[in-house]
Amino acid sequence: MKTPRALVPIVIGLLLLGGWEWFVRSGRVDDVLVPAPTQIGEWFWSALRDGSLASATWVTMRRLMLGFIIGAAIGIPVGALCARSSLARDTIGIMSLGLQTLPSVCWVPVAIIAFGQNEAAVLFVVVMGTVWAVVIAVQESVLSVQPLYLRAAMTMGSRGWHLWLRVIFPAALPGVVSGLKQGWAFAWRSLMAAEIFVVILSGFGLGSLLHAGRELLRMDQVVGVMLVVVGVGLLADLIFFSPIERWLRRSRGLER
Amino acid sequence: MSAPLSNEPNSQLTLRNVTKRFNGRAGLVTAVEDISLQVKEGEFLVLVGPSGCGKSTLLSLLAGLEQVDEGSIKLDGADVVEPGRDRLVMFQQDALFPWLDALENVLFGLRLKPGLTDAERTEAARYYLDLVGLADKEKAHPHELSGGMRQRVALARSLAPNPRVLLMDEPFSALDALTRDQLYGDIQKIFTQRKKTIVLVTHNIREAVCLGDRVVLLSPNPGRIRQVFNIDLPRPRRINDPALATLAADITTALSAHLAEPKEGLV
Numbered sequence: 001m002k003t004p005r006a007l008v009p010i011v012i013g014l015l016l017l018g019g020w021e022w023f024v025r026s027g028r029v030d031d032v033l034v035p036a037p038t039q040i041g042e043w044f045w046s047a048l049r050d051g052s053l054a055s056a057t058w059v060t061m062r063r064l065m066l067g068f069i070i071g072a073a074i075g076i077p078v079g080a081l082c083a084r085s086s087l088a089r090d091t092i093g094i095m096s097l098g099l100q101t102l103p104s105v106c107w108v109p110v111a112i113i114a115f116g117q118n119e120a121a122v123l124f125v126v127v128m129g130t131v132w133a134v135v136i137a138v139q140e141s142v143l144s145v146q147p148l149y150l151r152a153a154m155t156m157g158s159r160g161w162h163l164w165l166r167v168i169f170p171a172a173l174p175g176v177v178s179g180l181k182q183g184w185a186f187a188w189r190s191l192m193a194a195e196i197f198v199v200i201l202s203g204f205g206l207g208s209l210l211h212a213g214r215e216l217l218r219m220d221q222v223v224g225v226m227l228v229v230v231g232v233g234l235l236a237d238l239i240f241f242s243p244i245e246r247w248l249r250r251s252r253g254l255e256r
Numbered sequence: 257m258s259a260p261l262s263n264e265p266n267s268q269l270t271l272r273n274v275t276k277r278f279n280g281r282a283g284l285v286t287a288v289e290d291i292s293l294q295v296k297e298g299e300f301l302v303l304v305g306p307s308g309c310g311k312s313t314l315l316s317l318l319a320g321l322e323q324v325d326e327g328s329i330k331l332d333g334a335d336v337v338e339p340g341r342d343r344l345v346m347f348q349q350d351a352l353f354p355w356l357d358a359l360e361n362v363l364f365g366l367r368l369k370p371g372l373t374d375a376e377r378t379e380a381a382r383y384y385l386d387l388v389g390l391a392d393k394e395k396a397h398p399h400e401l402s403g404g405m406r407q408r409v410a411l412a413r414s415l416a417p418n419p420r421v422l423l424m425d426e427p428f429s430a431l432d433a434l435t436r437d438q439l440y441g442d443i444q445k446i447f448t449q450r451k452k453t454i455v456l457v458t459h460n461i462r463e464a465v466c467l468g469d470r471v472v473l474l475s476p477n478p479g480r481i482r483q484v485f486n487i488d489l490p491r492p493r494r495i496n497d498p499a500l501a502t503l504a505a506d507i508t509t510a511l512s513a514h515l516a517e518p519k520e521g522l523v
Contacts (some may be wrong), residue, residue: 152347170355
């Protein structure tokens, strides 16, 4: 019988956790500095029961989703415009390329000064993290659509919006999805930075929970929240982006 | 040098003194020069010649994907200035959309044709898929089909909106010999059944003789009409027919003779 593929990483993971637990319990390190997996588990359980983890996760996810959707909604048409017009490409396109290289944490001070310690500031940071990556990705993938598809579609009478919606956009979709994924990753990083460095008065997210752990010298909470942050990123990839990318590649014969 | 112009009224596709230039690395290059031709209703015309003779450029001009610099192209008396449903193209690569299945690919052009119900469009798409022998492949995506099958879908896609003229830009050149022979049969069958006007571009002289009613030999630098051959062999023709091979050899000799001439007018 063939071993299920998931079994190997699970066994290795459990072995590593067991080793870690044994190492801390044997008294070789201070468990204030390095909490054992069971201690992190205890924090996790209590944070789940008092609802603080769920509410922090909800606050963070709401900000991320909203910012990401706004960023994508701006980035996709702007990227398409940049692909269409060389004037837009030479202005907005170049600017996007420049701003994309700017680590999105750098938007935090700007946002705080402009909006104050509130929801608008966080949203601004997340949108700035998303939008430039999306603009660049959409521009590039639209520009690299095979001219043959356009010629074929045009001979069949496709023009204007029809050409954009039925040919250019579907042809560019794989690149657009990769761009959205990158935008999502940037947004996620910038949001964490904003929440950790600034007390956002309008709601306590995962970043605030992490920051609180530091103030209380609670290493179990710090590591616990970090694990949740990893989990959210992994889940977004596993249940959202990866299936879409795989479906796109498969339906076009780029992957078996 | 060009074919004698006879002003037949039923001639539907007319090229008059067509010249097209491109900006190349070595300056302005004349791709085709002073081409005059008439393609009759229901005629299978083949443009043949070595690379650089402007045959693909000529097809792009007929499709309306490029514009003439001098002269005119008229279809049923109207100037050809942009791509249109009345002149559909089969390209060298199949140009099928990989995100659509075979049926949806055939439906693409039909959906853009006004005055039909969705049921009629689907019926027409199925009819043409069946005509090219792919009725059972309507749900297959292009990558699941062989090269020959993909070109068949492309053929169905170009035929389905019922164009006045079918333009073919070396659609068989990327296929293996066996698949190609099958497609020669299919195309001839469809041509005689549907009475479609077809303009085919190829560099394969045997293919030209096998398919064409008339073969127009072009010479390169710049692309000009050298000679026009009427092919009176009965249809369906088989590519390995000895009479066909003899005729093809004559055209090849003519082509070699033209190529051996000292080139004039080189830019």
